[in-house]
Amino acid sequence: MNPFTLNYNPDYFCDRENEIQHLKDNIINGLNTLVHSPRRLGKSAMILHLFHQLKKEKKYETVFVDLFATQNLVDFTKIFGEAILQKYHTRNIITGIKKLFRGVHASITFSDDGTPMLDLGLGEGQLQTGISQLFDYLEQRKNPVVVAFDEFQEVAGYPEKAEALLRTFIQRLKNVTFIFSGSSNHILQNMFYSAKQPFYQSTESLVIDKINHDIYAEFINQCFNKFDKEISNSAIGHFLEFTETHTYYTHVICNQAFYKSNNFLEKDEATEITGNYIETRKVDYLNILNLLPGNQRSLIKSIAKEGIVQKPSAVNFLIKYKLPSSSSTLQALHVLVEKEMIYRSPDGYKVYDVFFRRFLERYF
Numbered sequence: 001m002n003p004f005t006l007n008y009n010p011d012y013f014c015d016r017e018n019e020i021q022h023l024k025d026n027i028i029n030g031l032n033t034l035v036h037s038p039r040r041l042g043k044s045a046m047i048l049h050l051f052h053q054l055k056k057e058k059k060y061e062t063v064f065v066d067l068f069a070t071q072n073l074v075d076f077t078k079i080f081g082e083a084i085l086q087k088y089h090t091r092n093i094i095t096g097i098k099k100l101f102r103g104v105h106a107s108i109t110f111s112d113d114g115t116p117m118l119d120l121g122l123g124e125g126q127l128q129t130g131i132s133q134l135f136d137y138l139e140q141r142k143n144p145v146v147v148a149f150d151e152f153q154e155v156a157g158y159p160e161k162a163e164a165l166l167r168t169f170i171q172r173l174k175n176v177t178f179i180f181s182g183s184s185n186h187i188l189q190n191m192f193y194s195a196k197q198p199f200y201q202s203t204e205s206l207v208i209d210k211i212n213h214d215i216y217a218e219f220i221n222q223c224f225n226k227f228d229k230e231i232s233n234s235a236i237g238h239f240l241e242f243t244e245t246h247t248y249y250t251h252v253i254c255n256q257a258f259y260k261s262n263n264f265l266e267k268d269e270a271t272e273i274t275g276n277y278i279e280t281r282k283v284d285y286l287n288i289l290n291l292l293p294g295n296q297r298s299l300i301k302s303i304a305k306e307g308i309v310q311k312p313s314a315v316n317f318l319i320k321y322k323l324p325s326s327s328s329t330l331q332a333l334h335v336l337v338e339k340e341m342i343y344r345s346p347d348g349y350k351v352y353d354v355f356f357r358r359f360l361e362r363y364f
């Protein structure tokens with residue numbers, strides 16, 4: 001068993017106590033919440049942990065809907081329907097479908113692991129009926145229900161006017177509160193903060209930040225101890241510094257470290273582990289880099305070396321890294337932000353993927 005799991009595991013979950021309390025307060029007060037942060041900081045895991053706690057407390061029912069792979073409202077209805085079926089009707093799926101989709105042609109197949117997969121024959125005009133029945137079903141549960149729509153920014157890309165439609169349904173519900181979750185980018189910003197958009201001012205917002213350094217350090221220490229292993233403070237310090245305490249990257253490195261170390265892990269070995277890890281990713285990262293046009297390649301290397309850059313078009317930055325004119329640098333920047341290779345944080349621009357950044361620092 002490796003305590004640094006890359007799937008959510010309630011037994012090895014670190015902190016997020018304040019954030020989870022905040023979400024619980026909103027739920028109690030009937031407020032919907034938008035949860036956002038850069039990728040891989042732990043939004044999904046945190047919502048799953050909240051749901052794990054709510055299940056134990058038995059006052060609320062929870063439905064987690066991952067919209068990542070959805071492209072239109074039919075996909076949305078299908079994924080949402082599957083999540084409800086899995087929650088409430090695993091014993092008798094056929095009865096479940098009949099209850100959930102009255103008058104809509106729906107059939108079911110099962111994937112290899114037994115997950116139900118819906119096949120919906122939604123004709124013209126039936127889509128709204130289908131969606132509205134799902135919301136009605138939850139509205140009529142005896143217990144209050146919390147629904148999480150993870151990767152909610154996908155909805156903005158649907159060809160239908162999905163936001164306005166969903167907003168209308170959501171507004172009517174009294175028994176259901178919602179958590180919308182997604183990576184902070186302009187799509188999500190626009191959905192929730194633009195006065196013209198349907199979701200404007202209808203939700204509380206909760207920004208997920210990095211886990212506190214000392215709390216994370218203590219968590220790592222305890223995970224090692226639980227399995228009769230030890231790790232020095234300076235080794236932990238090295239890992240957290242290397243990964244900038246960005247949750248996913250820290251977990252990947254600690255997973256390796258836990259697996260590779262014997263009884264006591266010291267800083268020297270920790271440094272070797274991070275170095276070797278970047279080495280193993282080298283070929284992939286070189287491929288990614290070589291696929292970029294020249295201007296983008298030079299810019300991302302320069303930003304990696306600098307760490308964080310407030311104004312990439314500033315003359316001294318351009319001169320220092322021998323970059324082309326400020327207009328072509330800005331154009332390259334725009335594309336890299338769009339591709340989510342560069343992240344625009346409040347402090348400046350940086351390489352989104354921490355390991356990629358370490359790779360660039362090391363080899364260029």
Ligand SMILES: Nc1ncnc2c1ncn2[C@@H]1O[C@H](COP(=O)(O)OP(=O)(O)O)[C@@H](O)[C@H]1O
Pocket residue numbers: 005006007008009012013014015016037038039040041042043044045046247248251
């Ligand atoms: N509080 C936490 N404790 C332990 N592991 C976590 C925690 N938060 C996130 N993780 C791990 O970090 C990785 C990224 O988290 P995830 O929830 O998928 O991020 P996001 O949804 O923000 O992109 C996952 O592998 C998850 O298991």
Ligand SMILES: [Mg+2]
Pocket residue numbers: 043044045150
């Ligand atoms: Mg997620």
